[in-house]
Amino acid sequence: MENTGKVKYKNLFYKMLRIRMVEEEIAQRYSQKKMRCPTHLSIGQEAVAVAVGENLFATDFAVSSHRAHAHYLAKGGNLSALIAEIYGKATGCAGGYGGSMHLSDLTVGFVASTAIVANTVPLGVGLSFSQVLKKQNAITCIFIGDAAIEEGVFYESLNFAVLKKLPVLFICENNLYSVNTPLHLRQPIERPIFKLAHGIGAKAEQFDGNDIVSMFDTVSKVIKDLRNQGGPWFLEFHTYRYKVHCGPEDDLNYNARPKEEIDYWLARDPVSLLQSKLLELSFLSLKEIDSYKQKIQEEINKAFDFAENSLFPSINDKYKFQYIDNNLEWLHSVLNPQKEVYTIE
């Protein structure tokens, strides 16, 4: 790593650390039972979100799935609105109507995450198609897990993206699990996921998703290629989640997953990996890390205070978004029945 990387990697470290600390705070406070919705934490997978997010502009779009906190934050999503959303408050990023699995911050292009495996995949392809039709010169990122490629809609969507050469980036975080079902019970292990995508015609690559230093520059290049009409791209990142599938608990000790596997991945923790590299190169000091932590913790405390102090949505608003109001008076006035003529060939 050259010296020029110093600022860059310190920034990446700060962002990964921030996501880690947010997730840990959620985990720690979850037992207070004020965050009353299914919550899937991204601890262990922060490097992927940051590597991608760092290469995006607010005009780029992103969509994600049930495990979306990291993607939302790395795209620049508002932290207080995220916490308030998990608390079910009116100030949440989806007004309390969404919860942890339905995040959105349109001001930064994080369009949506949803709770059905793979169902934002075609929607993301549609967003990127809309960018092309509108000549918006931007890209769309679709964050998925390793289970999403087991859903049929993934293939339909990728086929269409390849057909139309869309500026869309598929980011597949392969953490080896779909809930508690390991990959080898779901897919032939000798067939890498990224090769499937390649077979359909996307440019595809795989990365060590925990070592951001090893992959960041290539990810940047891929996104540049996307901006130069080189898409679509499919990137598979090998990574690992630390917590239970859903909720704040560690399941590292209750035999849900093999011990050797856990040990292997814990030794390759993305935040620690980058931290020790930066310390080793003297790009970063322990003191600086402490000051980062302090600063982040203050931001987090503020976000939780904001959520705690916010109001719940009014119970009278439960029907509020049933339908969008619609006034078609304009249509009525432009239709002129007497003047229309229809000719049949």
Added chain:
Amino acid sequence: MSNIKFINLVNAALKKAMQLDKSVLCYGLGMNDPTRIFGASEGLVEEFGEERVFDMPTSENAMTGVGIGLAINGFRPVFSHARLDFILLAMDQIINNAAKWNTMFAGAMSVPITIRLLVGRGWGQGPTHCQSLQANFAHIPGLKVVMPSFPEDVYGLLLSSIFDNNPVIFIEHRWLHNIVCDTNPYDFVPLGKARTVVNGSDITVVSMSYMTIEALHAIKFLQERGVNCDLIDLRTVKPIDWETIYKSINRTGKLLVLDTGFEFCSIASEIISKVSMDCFNNLNIAPRRLAMPDVSVPTSYILANSLYTYSENIASEICKMLKVDIDTQPLKNKRDNFPRDTPGDWFEGPF
């Protein structure tokens, strides 16, 4: 004007929508092929170009999601299917995304997509090319469901659907496509308003889509024999125009509902249950319904024909409810002038 057909007016509405607003897109399988989905997309690609009018892979689920993505970023896509049955592969996108989007993100984004679905019938369509599943869609909060019956309404209803800011399921019965229009068909028609087709005080008949055509034959026949029915064509199945239905029932005290769908958990069931709850005191006999029986429709026309409701069945049912004795044989004979698995001379399959 007299030779304009229902399908021509679908086509005219699509054209008009695309002229009025550049954000309107039309796509579907076979959109630009020589047959133009029975003529619905005739002339569109020539006028508006391939960016706005496009064919697609046979991927109903993904292409629904693509439409939702387009809609979120400012387009008004109209997605057409030659059969309703095909959209069943896209129920995740319709129910979990399109229908929910407005609520799920507290009104931050709208999904103004229109999904055109054609219901097949006759010529051995078989169990999976003839389903009229409006009830399935109407069951879902957030969707609107529109079912035109008359050429006079289809143009206005389709335009109102396309420019509605909510996802709209627009269901066209294939047997309506050739019906000729006899008044000016270019008027505005709002969603959520039923049409009173015939006025009468003996009984209220509520109907939708192709069943309204059968009903009209029956009701005219009965009218000539002194029985006067109120015929209400729903036009929009969701939201339903309860006011028009209630007003009629409070006058007639009797209700027959006709439905193109399967009877169990149908729109007809919903209407009867609501009316029973809200107008019980004004009903003087039990409401009835005529719909498809709770069975898959076989292919052989001998089996299939007997499952459908024809005008003579409607007339007989009304007579039974009113306890009047009218011989419906003439209606039956008239219908037997052409095969019962076709709507008339114009249709000999395959779809």
